[in-house]
Amino acid sequence: MTIKDDDEYLHPAPEGTEGLWSDNLWFSFVDREADVHGINHIHVTNKGYARFSTCLVIDGIPMPWANKVPYHDIGKFDQLSDGGRMIYEVIEPQREMRIQADNDKYGFDVTFKGRFPVFDYDDCLHGNPLKYSGVYGGHYEQGLLCEGEFEVRAGPRQGRRQIHCYSHRDHSWTDRFTHGSPWEVERGPTLASTLGHYWPSIQTDNFHLNAFGLMNPDARRRINPDQVPVGGFLSDKNGSRAIQGAECLECRLEEDGRSAMSFRYQFTLPDGDVIHVKTGRKYAQSVNGLMRAENDAECLLDCYEGFFDFEVEETGERGYGVAEYSIFPASPRWRY
Numbered sequence: 001m002t003i004k005d006d007d008e009y010l011h012p013a014p015e016g017t018e019g020l021w022s023d024n025l026w027f028s029f030v031d032r033e034a035d036v037h038g039i040n041h042i043h044v045t046n047k048g049y050a051r052f053s054t055c056l057v058i059d060g061i062p063m064p065w066a067n068k069v070p071y072h073d074i075g076k077f078d079q080l081s082d083g084g085r086m087i088y089e090v091i092e093p094q095r096e097m098r099i100q101a102d103n104d105k106y107g108f109d110v111t112f113k114g115r116f117p118v119f120d121y122d123d124c125l126h127g128n129p130l131k132y133s134g135v136y137g138g139h140y141e142q143g144l145l146c147e148g149e150f151e152v153r154a155g156p157r158q159g160r161r162q163i164h165c166y167s168h169r170d171h172s173w174t175d176r177f178t179h180g181s182p183w184e185v186e187r188g189p190t191l192a193s194t195l196g197h198y199w200p201s202i203q204t205d206n207f208h209l210n211a212f213g214l215m216n217p218d219a220r221r222r223i224n225p226d227q228v229p230v231g232g233f234l235s236d237k238n239g240s241r242a243i244q245g246a247e248c249l250e251c252r253l254e255e256d257g258r259s260a261m262s263f264r265y266q267f268t269l270p271d272g273d274v275i276h277v278k279t280g281r282k283y284a285q286s287v288n289g290l291m292r293a294e295n296d297a298e299c300l301l302d303c304y305e306g307f308f309d310f311e312v313e314e315t316g317e318r319g320y321g322v323a324e325y326s327i328f329p330a331s332p333r334w335r336y
Contacts, residue, residue, distance in 0.1 A: 003120045003140045005093035009076045011137055011173040013046045019178030020293055021046040024171070025080075025088065027099060027112060028201065028322050029146065030283075030307055031165040035059050036150055037284035037307040039322075040099055042080060042088055047294060048072055052086040054101055055305070057284035059157055065103050066290055094118050094142075097169070105155075110148030110163050116208055116235030118142045124231030125242050129212055130172070132229045134179065139172040143201075143208030143235050166203035168210070168322060177293040177300060185329040194257070196301075196326030198248040200265055202277055202310045204319030207236040209277070211246035211267060215325070234269055244268040249276070251325065258327045259285060260306050279323060280309035289335065297336040302327050 013021035022045040029036050038056030050071035055064045069082040080088040087100040097112045121128040121139040130136055146167035151160050188194045195215035202209040211232030232243045245268035252262045264278045284307045291301035306323040 002122065003094070003118050003138070006076065007138060007140070008090045008093045008097075008171070010044055010074045010080075012074050013175075014135070014137065017046070017135075017175065019175055021173070021175050021178065023173045025169070026171075027097070027144075027146075027169045028167050028305075029056065029163065029165065030167060030203075030320055030322060031146075031163050032283060032320065034150060034161040034163055034165075035283075036161070036163065038064075038286045039288060039305055040086075040101075041288055041290060042086075043290060044071055044080070046074075050080075050082065051290050051292075052082045053288075053290050054086070054103075055286045055288050055290075056106070057286050057307075058106065058152060059155065060284065061155065062286060063105050064286070064289070065101070065105065068296070104153060106150065106152050108148060108150040108163065110146055110150070112144040112146050112167055112169060115143045115145050115166070115203075117240045119210075119233040119235065119240040119242075121231060123242055124233070125244055126229075126231065129229035129231040130174075130176075134174055134176040136176075137173040139170065139174070141168065141170040141210055141233070142240075143167075143203060143210075144169055166208075166319075166321065168201040168203070168208070177291075181293075181298065181300060185333060187329060194328050195251060196328050197324075198251070198263070198265070199322075199324040200263065200277070200310075201322040201324070202319055203321045204310075204312075204317050206317070207234060209234050209243075209267060211243060211265070213246050213248060215248050215251055216328075232267075234267075241270040243270060244272060248325075258302070258304070258331070260304065260323065260325060263306075263308070263323050263325075275315075276313040277310050278313060279306075280311055280318070283307045283309075291330075297334055299330040299333060299335050302330040 025042040027040045044050040053066040089098045144167040213230040250264035288303040
């Protein structure tokens, strides 16, 4: 594991980089009791701006919020903020972080504490599988415990709620959105050809299990016929270790062809054991709509976040978490 404490902050673009380079921070809310689900996303670029967003579903109602501000600092920071509406702090590198938000619909003040050690995606069995989509200076992930206070300021259930749930974060620094998009986007002829990546974050009282891979077999072959881009890790009492393999065996979609109703996965664990995990109750779904380059009007990726219960078929152990996935192309592509 090569992640350093300084990697918690902002990274300069590699020498010679001319296109868009960014640090991206992602934190989840998966609180079934408070009925708050979603993600918090910060995107800081080398082009003089940063995007801050909270893509939340509260009481089953989507309540996203987003802001874009000028930003020029790189390196270590005391606070990463858009001027006070959203504030991110590193309390203790690799161990504790804090996010505050304040808008007309809701506000919150929560801390994220590491349940398990950080996992460096460069330590995946075949290296970082995300590198197929661009230059990755680094990417790490971590299972967390999220605690704090959430205030709902609108709607029928206004008031304060306590947040106490397992959570997940990732941090990457990359040029993933620097490449231009085509003039026209082709749509695949079949449902399978529209499926993008899968990325489950499965948390139980005993472990945290994560994987990244591609659902579309044609996409896998185009990227590398000899090596499927897949990776991930298991965190438990023995630390955070790379899994040997993963596959999304089933992705059932609603009639709209985009909303996932269920998933079934297969994981080969660090010791070679094979388990199967299926989703149970679905609590909410949000879309991280700020997967964009410099053109604010164009969405480059529909990154769906489904919030489910999970069950390990072999043992019956249950947990909950996020089942992220993507559908191509983004629809609508233009959002302005």
